[in-house]
Amino acid sequence: MIRKKGSLILFGALLFVTWNAILVLLLWSRPPSSSQQSDGTREKAEEPTDGLMKDLFGILDTFANELDKQRKILLQIQTYQSVWVPANNDRAKVDVPRQPVIPILVIACNRVTVKRCLDKLLQLRPSAELYPIIVSQDCGHAETAAVISSYGDQVTHLKQPDLSDIAVRQEHKKFQGYYKISRHYHWALNQVFKTLSHTSVIVVEDDLEVAPDFFEYFRALLPLLQSDPTLWCVSAWNDNGRGGFVDPAKTDLLYRTDFFPGLGWMLLKELWEELEPKWPAAFWDDWMRQPEQRRDRACVRPEISRTLTFGRQGVSLGQFxxxxxxxxxxxxxxxxxxxxxxxxxxxxxxxxxxxxEVYSAPLVKYEEVKQGQLKGSGPVRLEYSSKDSFKMLAKNLGIMDDLKSGVPRAGYRGVVSFFYRGRRIYLAPPPGWTRWVPDQR
Incomplete structure (x- = not known):
């Protein structure tokens, strides 16, 4: 199946190139028109006119551009095939992937714009066998269900069976949506790991669009997640990833972070077996950030996000x-x-x-950073001394200023790395810092 798909793509590309070549040859060798066959004009008609030559050169330029485009496509196909086609040429084993299967779990509810999310996943997915897409839908929204069902066997459509309201304290009535989301995550992850018996999963929500190397990113980091017990997730998201706050030249730059980012993240079955028995009734993402769950483990995150959220409306009412x-x-x-x-x-x-890298960077003052008075071109360090001073500096510089369980967004050991006016800034606590005490709830 996989080899057949690759062969069809290659055949289609070669057919396109061949057709263009034949077209150019036909145009080049076409005979003069009948009006040019009289004895008086035959000699002149044998030479192409300036207009015809211009047309032919235009066609040749287009042909050359198409050839270059097809060459790039073929190279990309070849790159993908090196990942999802088995190394040996045994035809009997061609349909058996040599790599672990990593399903994509799409959490959906009542957004028909889930189509944008699914279209991009399907467009960029290098292998249906290695990356099955599972859409778990809550809410019972008929229009959204129809959109998901329209993809047929390209996706697996699961429907969360319990759509009832959840009994909550009176002061939490307005948070009913967060309780339902947590219940849905619990059910959907159980389906992936217990019912379908997968060993890992990438979780995305129905309002996320993914980058061209989304699958490549997670594929490469799966072995690290499996082998390093100090990691507990891989995330595609940078909380401070707005344009101007990231280095556009550092597309391959990755970090460890003590903050759980979510918004496109991978976890292993072993972690779910640890978390499932104590899964919270609501606010599951903030619960994940508590010390009792994180247990000093980190996530991997990129400098430049591999997901983008387009869903302004939701239970958070567009917060942030x-x-x-x-x-x-x-x-x-x-x-x-x-x-x-x-x-x-x-x-x-x-x-x-x-x-x-952080503590060898020159220590600078806030005013120097804000007013663009920094000298040189290398990274610099801006020091904060307390949670309040962190929030003040972060807010004034335009990055996320909140802390969850004492951990700043995108931070690692208290350090937040970001770009500012074309310069790498490390917003860091003093040397020797250990951690902030989480706020008591």
């Missing part, structure tokens, strides 16, 4: 969307992460390199 989320920069390049050595992200090596 206009100010922070709308302008998140989505990566547009394909980075071959599976070809890279990502072992630098293992804890001991990463901690040493990162802290050396």
């Amino acid at each position: 969307f206009d100010k922070y989320l709308r302008d998140i920069k989505l990566n547009t390049e394909f980075v071959p992460f599976t070809k890279m050595d990502l072992n630098y992200l293992k804890e001991e090596k990463y901690k040493e390199i990162f802290q050396k």
